[in-house]
Amino acid sequence: PLVVGKEVLDKARREGYAVPSFNTNNLEITQAILETAEEMRAPVFIQVSDGARKYAGLENLANLVRDMASRVSVPVVLHLDHGADYKMVLQALRAGFTSVMIDASHHPFEENVRETQRCVEAAHAVGVSVEAELGRLQGIEDNVQVSEAEAFLTDPEEAERFVELTGVDYLAIAIGTSHGAYKGKGRPYIDHRRLEEIARRVPLPLVLHGASGVPEWLKERLLATGAELKEATGIHDEDIRKAIPNGIAKINIDTDLRLAMTLGIREVVTQNPKEFDPRKIIGKGREYLKQVIREKFLLMGTAGRA
Ligand code: G3H
Numbered sequence: 001p002l003v004v005g006k007e008v009l010d011k012a013r014r015e016g017y018a019v020p021s022f023n024t025n026n027l028e029i030t031q032a033i034l035e036t037a038e039e040m041r042a043p044v045f046i047q048v049s050d051g052a053r054k055y056a057g058l059e060n061l062a063n064l065v066r067d068m069a070s071r072v073s074v075p076v077v078l079h080l081d082h083g084a085d086y087k088m089v090l091q092a093l094r095a096g097f098t099s100v101m102i103d104a105s106h107h108p109f110e111e112n113v114r115e116t117q118r119c120v121e122a123a124h125a126v127g128v129s130v131e132a133e134l135g136r137l138q139g140i141e142d143n144v145q146v147s148e149a150e151a152f153l154t155d156p157e158e159a160e161r162f163v164e165l166t167g168v169d170y171l172a173i174a175i176g177t178s179h180g181a182y183k184g185k186g187r188p189y190i191d192h193r194r195l196e197e198i199a200r201r202v203p204l205p206l207v208l209h210g211a212s213g214v215p216e217w218l219k220e221r222l223l224a225t226g227a228e229l230k231e232a233t234g235i236h237d238e239d240i241r242k243a244i245p246n247g248i249a250k251i252n253i254d255t256d257l258r259l260a261m262t263l264g265i266r267e268v269v270t271q272n273p274k275e276f277d278p279r280k281i282i283g284k285g286r287e288y289l290k291q292v293i294r295e296k297f298l299l300m301g302t303a304g305r306a
């Protein structure tokens with residue numbers, strides 16, 4: 001069934017596992033997420049981004065996810081990803097989301113607090129949980145001094161003040177990850193010591209954005225179809241495993257799903273040029289999606305928790 005975000009994440013932080021939050025844009029992605037969650041007895045977040053809203057429509061996706069979630073036995077949270085402002089949050093509340101993110105992290109601290117406060121007031125009035133973000137997501141590149149990049153990372157003392165002032169239910173933090181398929185050369189830098197300090201001061205579930213791994217098997221197979229992705233890199237599984245006992249309870253994944261869907265599509269169209277049934281083409285993408293989603297539930301310790 002559809003449930004509220006806070007109950008899923010409080011349990012995850014308390015018991016030391018994480019719940020993946022997968023971006024959906026259509027029917028097939030939603031099916032892959034829910035079928036795999038059901039098979040693995042895993043709670044799951046399904047999130048809708050600004051791009052998803054523009055591509056498929058907020059109401060279309062909300063109605064699809066809510067209806068499908070009502071027919072599975074595991075807990076499902078419908079979450080607004082990177083809500084841009086108060087108005088966007090209200091639209092999501094009206095559409096039946098059970099968790100919303102207000103991302104005012106690009107504003108100065110005081111303004112981020114004010115904008116988050118009013119979203120919390122509206123969402124809590126109707127029993128919906130709220131995620132906010134403090135710090136700026138940005139890959140730490142080899143050519144940038146870590147001290148310089150650290151200016152964007154979440155300050156532990158500020159994080160403590162931020163959650164007290166706003167009353168948010170979970171907090172997204174910047175500890176070195178970044179969105180997309182190019183997270184920096186070699187092993188992307190994750191500031192685990194900073195995470196430990198934030199977790200010591202903030203008892204809430206912490207959220208990790210930009211957490212895709214760009215799995216080697218996916219990349220190899222995509223390259224074999226002629227895809228140009230040579231420089232693509234992601235967060236190592238080891239860093240994900242290390243972050244979870246330090247308070248990370250929600251982990252956002254979009255890029256790895258995009259890669260999986262695109263692999264299926266590319267394999268069918270390049271290996272079978274006579275095929276023109278979109279169900280055969282997209283269907284193969286959906287199979288690879290399920291494989292990636294399965295791996296995430298195992299990596300994060302979510303399997304068997306529902
Ligand atoms: O946070 C970013 C997500 O990957 C969604 O991106 O707005 O292009 O759908 P999008």
Ligand code: 13P
Nearest residue numbers: 180209210211212254255
């Ligand atoms: P990735 O691009 O690493 O999958 O991150 C997705 C994300 O953080 C969506 O909010």
Ligand code: NA
Nearest residue numbers: 080081082101
């Ligand atoms: Na989010």
Ligand code: ZN
Nearest residue numbers: 179209210252
């Ligand atoms: Zn994000």
